[in-house]
Amino acid sequence: MTLHRSFSTSAALSNRCIAYVQNGDPTQVLRSVTFSRLPPPSPNTVNLRFLLSPINPADVNTIEGVYPSKPSLTSNLTSKGLGSSEEPVYVGGNEGLAQVVQVGDGVEKLKEGDWVVMDKPQLGTWSTSRNVSFKDVIRLPTSGLTEAHGATMTVNPTTAYNMLTGFANLKEGDWVIQNGANSAVGQLVIQIAKVKGINTINFVRSRDNMAPLVEHLKGLGATKVLTYDDLNDKSLRTKVKEWTGGKDIRLALNCVGGEPTTSMAKFLGQDAHLVSYGAMSKKPLSLPTSLHIFKNLTSHGFWQTNWTKTHSREEKEQLITTLAEMMQEGKIKAPEHTIVTIGAKESDEEATAKMQDVFANIAQGRYGKKVLLKLEDTST
Numbered sequence: 061m062t063l064h065r066s067f068s069t070s071a072a073l074s075n076r077c078i079a080y081v082q083n084g085d086p087t088q089v090l091r092s093v094t095f096s097r098l099p100p101p102s103p104n105t106v107n108l109r110f111l112l113s114p115i116n117p118a119d120v121n122t123i124e125g126v127y128p129s130k131p132s133l134t135s136n137l138t139s140k141g142l143g144s145s146e147e148p149v150y151v152g153g154n155e156g157l158a159q160v161v162q163v164g165d166g167v168e169k170l171k172e173g174d175w176v177v178m179d180k181p182q183l184g185t186w187s188t189s190r191n192v193s194f195k196d197v198i199r200l201p202t203s204g205l206t207e208a209h210g211a212t213m214t215v216n217p218t219t220a221y222n223m224l225t226g227f228a229n230l231k232e233g234d235w236v237i238q239n240g241a242n243s244a245v246g247q248l249v250i251q252i253a254k255v256k257g258i259n260t261i262n263f264v265r266s267r268d269n270m271a272p273l274v275e276h277l278k279g280l281g282a283t284k285v286l287t288y289d290d291l292n293d294k295s296l297r298t299k300v301k302e303w304t305g306g307k308d309i310r311l312a313l314n315c316v317g318g319e320p321t322t323s324m325a326k327f328l329g330q331d332a333h334l335v336s337y338g339a340m341s342k343k344p345l346s347l348p349t350s351l352h353i354f355k356n357l358t359s360h361g362f363w364q365t366n367w368t369k370t371h372s373r374e375e376k377e378q379l380i381t382t383l384a385e386m387m388q389e390g391k392i393k394a395p396e397h398t399i400v401t402i403g404a405k406e407s408d409e410e411a412t413a414k415m416q417d418v419f420a421n422i423a424q425g426r427y428g429k430k431v432l433l434k435l436e437d438t439s440t
């Protein structure tokens with residue numbers, strides 16, 4: 061990444077990023093850093109302007125320093141102080157939608173105005189601008205996609221698609237069971253399964269008013285929606301048999317861990333796969349040994365970051381094209397979201413306070429929606 065050194069006047073500091081110097085609680089360590097305009101891109105690089113970047117659960121873990129994928133330190137944002145070689149920073153944000161604003165020599169497949177998503181983890185997407193290698197981005201179609209679709213393309217839809225297609229060879233009419241079904245990933249599992257004619261049994265935490273959530277998930281294509289409490293109901297086994305017509309359920313997707321996963325796994329049939337991708341309850345996963353011995357259950361973990369590292373550019377472009385087509389056709393909705401805007405005229409102190417407030421709200425589960433960050437810039 062090449063970023064220009066700052067001018068001394070604040071008026072020239074038209075770019076901004078949300079960064080941190082050391083790991084810790086996001087409400088304490090995040091800082092807004094303003095920096096100057098990017099120079100023209102060097103050969104084989106492009107200058108990007110970020111349009112919208114999500115805050116995902118893994119971003120919180122990354123800032124805390126407990127996530128395996130780590131960003132690199134950036135030391136060329138400013139000439140002194142925060143963001144300089146005196147005090148390098150980690151720029152937050154793993155995914156996001158950006159527009160190409162300038163193309164360096166030797167870049168053939170990208171042009172000004174193209175929408176792109178990141179093909180490399182932890183590039184620091186909570187920024188107005190970045191200079192990156194053309195190899196670190198994948199071009200998106202712009203027609204038929206919203207900014208929210210693009211901003212949330214590379215983490216959750218890809219995870220949902222790969223888990224549905226990569227473990228059990230499911231066919232139309234088959235069944236999948238999942239917990240955390242109202243998570244962004246869970247809602248994508250429901251929609252992609254629907255496209256493929258696969259039925260879903262979906263578990264969520266119970267709440268005072270279940271009806272709107274059940275209606276929402278069914279609107280996305282959920283076959284059945286139940287709560288973790290229903291897993292303790294002995295009659296559920298008979299009901300599931302009736303729904304599936306006795307067909308074995310061969311794929312379970314685990315977002316939360318703990319007791320709901322132990323109970324859910326008992327609904328799996330012969331030679332099934334349990335795929336864990338999240339641990340939202342922070343409780344360990346415990347599975348009855350008998351499921352392994354008598355039903356040949358296989359328990360896997362899935363990490364999209366690892367999939368990205370181990371698959372070719374062609375495979376990644378193909379996956380993004382497949383998902384973008386589903387979005388263009390209206391088969392995958394953008395996640396319900398709240399856009400948090402940091403205005404171009406807000407001071408670093410104001411922007412820092414706003415970001416810390418956003419993370420306090422996220423920690424208390426106050427949004428109930430994906431938070432998408434829009435950093436306004438005045439440089440282009």
Ligand SMILES: NC(=O)c1ccc[n+]([C@@H]2O[C@H](COP(=O)([O-])OP(=O)(O)OC[C@H]3O[C@@H](n4cnc5c(N)ncnc54)[C@H](OP(=O)(O)O)[C@@H]3O)[C@@H](O)[C@H]2O)c1
Nearest residue numbers: 117118219240242243244245265337338340341362363364
């Ligand atoms: N492995 C991968 O490659 C990969 C990729 C993408 C995401 N993920 C992981 O998947 C998980 C979901 O991500 P997301 O972006 O879809 O999240 P999200 O939209 O923010 O949804 C969070 C989900 O977690 C549930 N939840 C929160 N606290 C919980 C608790 N204490 N016990 C049980 N459930 C709880 C929420 O249920 P309520 O509505 O009831 O609060 C909601 O269903 C995260 O752990 C994320 O890191 C993993």
